[in-house]
Amino acid sequence: MSKCERLYNDYYGDVFNFVQSRLRHTQEGIVSDIVQETFARVCEHEELIEQFDREKTKAWLLKVAHHICIDYWRKSRKFEEDLISDFDALSKEFMYDGEIEEQLHSQLLKDLILELLSSLKIEHQQAIYLYDLQHSSYKECARKMDMTEVAFTSLLKRARKAFKTKVLEAYDSRLMKMELSDYERRTIRKWFDILNVTHNLDELVSLKTSEFFNGFIEKYDSFRNETYPHGLNNFLISLASVHKKSIVADFGCGTGSLTMKLAPLVQKIYAVDHSKEMIHTIQSLKKRHKNIEPALLDVTKGLSDLGGKVDIGFSCMLLHHIFDPETAIAEMANALAPGGQLVIADLIHTIEDWRNKESHDFWSGFKIEQLKGWLENANLKVLQIGEQQQYAFRFTDKKDANKKIEVPLLFAHSVKMG
Ligand SMILES: C[S@@+](CC[C@H](N)C(=O)[O-])C[C@H]1O[C@@H](n2cnc3c(N)ncnc32)[C@H](O)[C@@H]1O
Helix, strand or coil, X not given: CCHHHHHHHHHHHHHHHHHHHXXXXXXXXXXXXXHHHHHHHHHCCHHHHCCCCXXXXXXXXXXXXXXXXXXXHHHCCHHHHHHHHHHHCCCHHHXXXXXXXXXXXXXXXXXXXXXXXXXXXXXXXXXXXXXXXXCCCHHHHHHHCCCCHHHHHHHHHHHHHHHHHXXXXXXXXXXXHHCCCHHHHXXXXXXXXXXXXXXXXXXXXXXXHHHHHHHHHHHHHHHHHHHCCCCHHHHHHHHCXXXXXXXXXXXCCCCCHXXXXXXHHCCEEEEEECCHHHHHHHXXXXXCCCCEEXXXXXXXXXXXXXXCCEEEEEEECCHHHCCCHHHHHHHXXXXXXXXEEEEEEEEECCCCCCCCCCCCCCCCCECHHHHHHHHHHCCEEEEEEEEEEEEEEEEECCCCCCCEEEEEEEEEEEEECC
C-alpha cells in the first residue's frame, strides 16, 4: 500500500466529518470532492508524510481541507447566504463584525483556543471554562468545583498563566507571521535550547549565534572554501554599481572575505558583525586596507549609527542565521542613503537536510516571493531577484556524511526609493 493510500485509509473519516461540519448546507458530492482534493494536495508532498506523527498529520490534513473550504466558499456565491447559519454555532465571544475572511479567521482562532485549552490540566480547563467562558461568579465557580472562593481565585490565576504560556509557545504572533515549519519549530526548541517561545526570542537566537561564531573563527575560512560557490564574491560585486567614491557596508562580514575584495574598489567599507571574534579578525585586516571600518553591531537592532550613510550594502549568507529576517532587512535599508543599493545573497528554500545544528543555521533558506516581500516592505525597489544554480553551496547531508547537498544561491539586488 502506498503512503497516500495509507493516509486515505487512516484519515478519510476525520477529513470527511471536518469538511461536512464546515459546509453544513452543501451537497454530499461537493463535500466528497473537497475531501478528495485535500488528499490529492497533501499527497503532492509525499516525502513529508512520514515525518509527522499521527496528531500532526491529522492537523495538516484538516488545515489543507480548511483552506479548500474557504476557496469553495469564496467561489460559490452561496457563501454569503449560508454565512449566518454556518456561523450560528460559533461562540459569540470570538465573532465580530467585519469581512468574511476575518470571520473565518475567528473560527480558526476559536478552534485554536479550544485546542490549547484542552491541552491544559483538567482543573485548569474547568476554571477557565467556568469563569472566563461561562461568566459564572467566583462564588458559583467555587461551589461547582467544590472548593473555597480563595482557593478558586488562586486556581484561576494559575490556569490563566498556564494558558498564556501555551499561547506563547504555540502561537507567538511573529511565529504565525513567519509560518514556521515543524522543522524550524524543532530548531528553536532543540538546537537553541529555547523551550519557551518568549518575546525576546530574536535576542536569544542572536546571542547563541554570536557565541557560536566566536568559537568558529579558526575553522571558518576552510569551511567557507569547501562550502561556498567559487566566484560568489565577484558575482555579488558585479550586481551593484561599485565605484571609488562608494561608501559600502558588508553586513554579517564574518572573517571578511567579501570585505577584502571590496576594500580596494571603494572609498570606505563598514565591516559589520555581532561576533566579537569576527570583528577582532577584521581589525587586523585594517593593516592591509585602511578604509575598512570594523563595526561590532547586531543587524536586527543596532544600525542606527550608520543611518542613511551607506551607498551599497551587502549581506552574504547572513539572513538564514537571523530569527526575524524581515527586521534585519528593514534595519539594513535604514542604513542606506536615498538611492542606495542592497545586495543580498542567501540560500534558496529547500527541505533537504543540510542545516547544521552546530553552525546555528536557523532557516532552511528562503523563497523568492518571501524575500521580495520583505524587500518591498522595507521600501526597496527590487531590480533583480532570482535563483542561481550556477552558484550552489555544497553542504554535507545530515543523513549521509559522504553525500553532498547542493543548495542554489538566492540573490537580490534592490534600491532604496527616494
Ligand atoms: C555564515 S557567516 C557569513 C560571513 C560572510 N558574510 C561570508 O560570506 O563569509 C554569517 C555571519 O553573520 C554574522 N551574524 C549572524 N547574525 C548576525 C546579526 N544579528 N548581526 C550581525 N551579524 C550577524 C555571524 O556572526 C557570521 O559572522
